[in-house]
Amino acid sequence: MGIVDAPVEARKPVVEAPSWSVGRILRPVGRWGAILLFALIFGFPLYWVVTMSFKPLAEWNPPGKVYWWPDNSTLNNYKSVLNIQSDSGAADGELSVSDLLGSSSGASNTNNARPYLKNSALAATLGTLIALAVGIFTAYGIARFRAGGRMLPFQILQLRMFPPIAVIIPLLFMWVYLGLWDTWYGLAILYGAVTFPFVVWLMRSFFQEVPREISEAAIVDGCTQWGAFFKAVLPQVKGGLAATALFVFILNWSDFLIALVMTQDKAKTAPVFLSSLQGGGTGQQYGVQAALAMILILPPAIFGLLIQRYLVRGLTFGAIKR
């Protein structure tokens, strides 16, 4: 009763008059200054790669001059990397890398990254699929049936505790013996094995968020355990699945170390090829490397944008308990 009868004035929130102080003005300035500084530091490499990829050879690394922006922007770096026959460079009277290496006129283009991009795509995709296929079932078994006991999740994570380089030499011998060395599928198997623990750990927590009753309801309705998994449980975690798939794909796609040791030429991947882009006559081929780097950024970025809707949900899954 007392609350209802209280005069209206008494219930108004108290608003203080703004007081002008130095702190009030400096605080946002300091905040935005810090944000800007960090944005500059973190943005610089990206800026460098983007601008470099459009610079002609003469602007890559001329002594005593820095080109902050390409003066004569060109697509030749991309054409060279993607092996697109180009004569525009010659027409412009500009010296292209291909010209330098004498590869534009029918001779093989040593900058051609196409086969290596293809190897990367095949190995990373198959590797991701292997890791997901094995990892999802492992994760569900652990989350739902406590398969393998209490220690299994930790044992699986332990697989990631030593650096892959520790076992890469014996693996090299094994893969040569098995005929898997320097093949994209041999590489994919390794990618699957290396990223499998991540799938288990990520998916396990997603599956734990799905109430047990979801699968039980499906089973009572007449599904088998498998049917309940595919029809009722898996669709519930599709956001987490998308996030996991992207995460694992990025790991595989950007791998350098394993591909460096486990491939020679046939199955060489794009990151390894990128590191080898240094011509005898040109030194570091910055422009070409930058163009290839840009191309390498694309698939994860596109994939990420496509699944953005699921990604946010997937990455924040479990943050809110119902």
Next chain:
Amino acid sequence: MAKITLDNLTKHFGDLHAVEGLNVDVPHGSFTALLGPSGCGKTTTMNMISGLEQPTAGEIYFDEFPITKLEPGNRNVGFVFQNYAIFTHMTVYENLAFGLRVKKKDKLAKADLDKRVRSVADTVGLSAALDRNASRLSVNDMQKVALGRSMIVEPAIFLLDEPFSNLDSAFRAYMRTELKRIQHEIGQTMVYVTHDQVEAMSMADKIAVMDLGVLQQYATPDELYNKPANRFVANFIGSVLNNFLPATYKTANGTAAALHLAIDGSRSIDVSDRKAAIEGRTGTGSLSVSVRPERTRIVAPDAEEATIPARVILVEPLGAKDVVHMESGGIDVRTLSQPSARPRIGDNVGLAFDEAAVHVFDDDTGLALR
């Protein structure tokens, strides 16, 4: 439609005896509640009936057929879970149709399926929401979907595991009535698990009260209330916590003729009509008596009918009635009183009750003595 027989049903999880030797007959078309505190084995019992758990020992019969070897999907049961377990990646329509679509045998024609879905949606009141995404439903509507999804397969037995405990209280009361109506309408055999005795009392034909995996009493709501088999049931049933008072007995000529309430030695209760309380007792000893708050009343402390003296320590107004908490010789007692005659905290009052309303319990076994 079917009747259910639980025959010596037992479930152990390692050392934990979740359900021990449960014998219950659920008659065809009846509404039976499994009632008990959490951890009493009621949900485990439900899971065994549905087939989600295998019993350690014992058998379950639907009509006369043993069914423990059958897969859950082949038992023809509907199961409504406490947290709904609806499929949030589907629409309401797809949720309702799920049970019909996964059936391998006798698949329905599309038109028949559509008819069934719409008719069930109508029954549970979801006709307007059929195309909505299940994840966007309110909690209340989610439970309607869960109910409809179990109903649509026309199960022989309907199992509900605390289906309304997440609902707000007004809607819970509404759904209680609705469920009871549906149950009457289609004569469905229903087993309902709950820890809420109000829910069980208001809906069930018969209630099986369980504690620590053991059946305490299986009876109608009236019987549970008026003739509790033991102290646990007397304590668990009733909307206001029951009053338990220590008592002593003294035998005369080898039979306990009267009980004396220990709080006030001057008051004695005649128990000569309760043979079990008398039989085999010699000398003196102690027992417990209980008298429900609603069977007691506040009187003047010096009134002749005053059974025990008490002091008021708390008053809980419930609207129609007040729950008055009192203390008497270190023991908490409660009564219901009219708000018009609300006592003040600290008042010294007398508590009166009818001898016929008193239950007597053995201190060692907890069993009711009649």
